[in-house]
Amino acid sequence: MATKEYSFYPGCSSQEGASSSNYLKSVNTMCEVLDIKLNTIPDWNCCSASIGYCGGGELPRLALSARNIALSEQHNAGQDIVATCAACWLATKETQERLEMDGDLMAETNQALSEAGLTLKNENKIRHMVEVLIEDLGYDELGKHVTKPLEGIKIAGYVGCQTNRPFGIEGESFENPKYLDKFIETMGAEPVEKYDKKVSCCGGALAFSEPEKSQALIKDIIEAAYDGGADMIVTPCPVCQMNVEVYQDKINAKYGTKFSIPVTYYSTLMSVAYGKSGKEAGLDGQIIPAKKLEDIAGK
């Protein structure tokens, strides 16, 4: 297959020294194996996730994503925009839709953009990395590169909210999307059947502002993974990853549970299954070490 090129929107949490920098690490490793070239949008800005609405009204928020799309059109002309973060993908895609539907908003957005010397045509597709993997490569291709199958690991595929709703992945249901389980299988591991918290909410950004209420949601997500016999949890979303991994001690202290379950990204699994080192897979970014993956990576 020829090299595939995309315009890449990495997002704030992937920056060096930020909470999902290990996600980016494993994505880069995975893409190298799959011959995917990611051209980062120069000088991209924050999308305001789903929490910018207090200070930012509709137009300022749309302008944020519009700037990223316009920069992409200018520097990575004709390329689909790909995001790895669910919130980045969602905010950018929502902006594209809203501006497509509303000519007045589009005109005002362009007026604001001109202050930064930019114009928006709004023609390129906005996609999540998992769409690229499924639609442009396909499970067969993803499986071909496996050199170290992840045998003997049982994994709960936690899809969460924003990679799943409102847009979701073509051909998948909102209630029970199967693609993450298929990734797990393709990498030689065993998915937890009927993981009933697969598409439940982890609290999102409210894990910061409403920690106790959110931790109650997170507890159920982890419990259901253990109930399904999982050794670890895997997710496509940096917010899900962080929320489900880092509060386990707090939850244990409050509820008397003994949680200690690693939570990684699909790209972590793939990097390890593709024979890369723990470091290349971003495993050194785990707060709860993914022992079973480390063992395989170290072989």
Added chain:
Amino acid sequence: MSDTNTSMVEKYRNNFLKEVEANVEEGEWVKMCMQCGVCSGSCPLGPHWDHPPQELFMMIRAGKRDEVLESTSMWMCTSCYNCIVRCPRELPITHIMHGLAHYATRLGIEPKNQPTRKFAQLFWDNLARNGRVNELKLGISLYFMNGIVEGIKTALGMAGIGMGMVKTKRMNPMEILGGHTVKDKKGFQAMIKKAQELEAARVDN
């Protein structure tokens, strides 16, 4: 009461639905609600909402202006989009919740001490200044948002998590000195300012 709030009360008198339709993001959808209640059963933090979405929509039609705009309810929205994919009338409920929260803030009558309100404002300020979010600064302002004593307590409580993040290079203490920004700060800030002006011209008149 802010001037904008007073003039909005004047302008719309007894028609809060009209006010919402004209000024709240996606507000024109509210009248489409058929009160089936599906959305209200969908919110992950539902038990903590004083008025779930369906009820807020009913209250808007009933003209309960202060009760709606001063409510903490919509600030409990986690943006999970459960409601949107389930609503038989396809109302963009998530966006209406954000829109109501923003409109209340614009009028200066939002619940000031609601924790998500404070966090959301910090998040916006952080990003509007630099173009990118600096997680460490955001985190520190967040811990101290309830005052210095509470802040120290929260920070101590979260210290274990912070250390884990630092050790795995997922949080960088040096960020406090500068950290992440866009290069074209001037253009970025001018763009935001323009967008705010254009929006104000539409909403506040």
